[in-house]
Amino acid sequence: MDNSNIHIIAEAGTNHNGNLDKAKELVDIACNAKADSVKFQIIYPWGLYLPGDYEYGHYDIKKVIQIREDGMLKDEEYDELAAYCKEKEIAFTASVFDERGLDLLLKFDPPYVKMASCDLNNIRFLKQVAERGKRMIISTGMSTMQDVEKSLNELAKINFDDIVLLHCVSVYPAFLEKANVGFIKTLKEKFGFPVGYSDHTGNSIAAAMALANGAEWFEKHFTADRTQEGFDHAYAMEEEGMTQYVKDLRDAEKAMIIPDQKISDAERYTRKRARRSLYAAKDLTAGTVISDEDVLIVRPEGIMDADQIDLLIGSKLNTDMKQYQAFSPDFI
Template sequence: MTATAERTTTQPVQIGEHLVGEGQPVYVIAEIGINHNGDVEIAKQLIDVAAVAGCQAVKFQKRTPEIAVPEHQKAQRRQTPWGEMSYLEYKHRVEFGQAEYEKIAAHAADRGIAWFASPWDVPSVDFLNSMDVPVHKVASASITDLELLRAVRDSGRPVLLSTGMSELSEIDVAVETLGTERLVMMHATSTYPLPPEETNLLAIQALRERYGVPVGYSGHEVGLQVSVAAVALGAVTVERHITLDRAMWGSDQSASVEPGGLMRLVRDIRITEQALGDGKKRVMPGEASKRDSLRRVTA
């Protein structure tokens, strides 16, 4: 008999009505992001898609463009469906404000699904706090923004921390700043679209062992297989960008999941959860008759 390595166990985190962590249903997040292209009606349709598929939440992105857009990019010219404009003007064009988010909140409530967003600056944290979101999501691009992390921490809300394009030393500082009491980490690779060879799903276990918190997966790949494999490797939450049509205009559309794909993804996640079981090897009920009829020598 050989000894087996002891696996790190983590405590679930309460996010709204749901516990997120080991032994709990995978918390599936449909990231709308900016795939609504500044249109509240498209955002509502995407909320409908997520609700029908069985997701627990939809996620947006919230920015104060003057703060969040890097200075060297503000004046860059960009071709958009609304004509050529500066990158700063474009970010204003696709940004939702109070009126739009009130409509989003009402529609999400009607559909029985939570909503929240990734704040990209401190005023956006304050705005989302005023909307009483159940959780804050720190985007991979913001993991080194300590002012933002402190504002998120001080909100008292649980935090989803994405770890794309980050070294362990940067994640260490972020975790030290946020604390681990209400933290769920998300393994991510910030390549759009994400090739399988850059996914590195075994980092899910490595992050759990290093930080002792629940770890999920934020995917940007084309297809569904990698996200399902993440669940098999212990991801407690799965986040994927969603779209009405990958041919729509926008930088994130091609790495997003269409409505039919989202339905299949949630279905396959739930089947994988059932298939994982509890890890205790034993004779299953369906095996009993075969054991009796096929085993010639019993122990």
């Protein structure tokens, strides 16, 4: 957005549940929220999961694959979706998980390619993406510092450095006490790349703290309806929450702007009425040696500031003064 140095990714993922109209609705929500880009996930489940019959965490793998299959858009539907994003003037992109998805995404000239945390150690695929020359945003969930360093070293070998690192806690939802946003500063200092935050918490608090720790990129899951079936709906933000999230981050960014001068014109106005200065506590005559009893240290701002009291005490007045008249250096 104009006058902003942060980029907010509205993460639609597969929350369209395989329906193009719902995908367009998600684009509308992202636009209304004033996000900078809307990101989907191009997933072909047959190359992502090991076939078979087994428990996948607390899921049955067959159920997982079925949900993924039901949640797919057809390749040709992405043409219409990307065109809709262009019409709505919001950048379109996606997370990709294999070369087929990468080829499809690059048809639309996205501003970046997103790599999910699960692929941080998929170095062969990272290199394939890097060779296509697009900025790569890499999430670092489930990874040690050594994991991150190894992958970045491999990308450096092919002279690829157009990278953004997203701090991520791969827990859904992530609780604030586990957000670890201070690690963002560590990532930035260690590797020198732009950094961001893939946020799975329930509000904007951690994101605002991430901003204070140097994050410039923010990714947030959203949905049209949290009650829908699917992996990401339950912890995603609905439209009102997503809109507030973006607003909170924009406002937090404004709060961090360093002005040209410490005191703004608005604050100078407040200072005029709120700063203490030195005033005569009573009528005083020329020749009076000023004592504490002769001076009021009160608002509003006058001529001599409160910190000049020691210049005044013990000095001799060279003029008469009325009660409540402001002291001046010219009077002593």
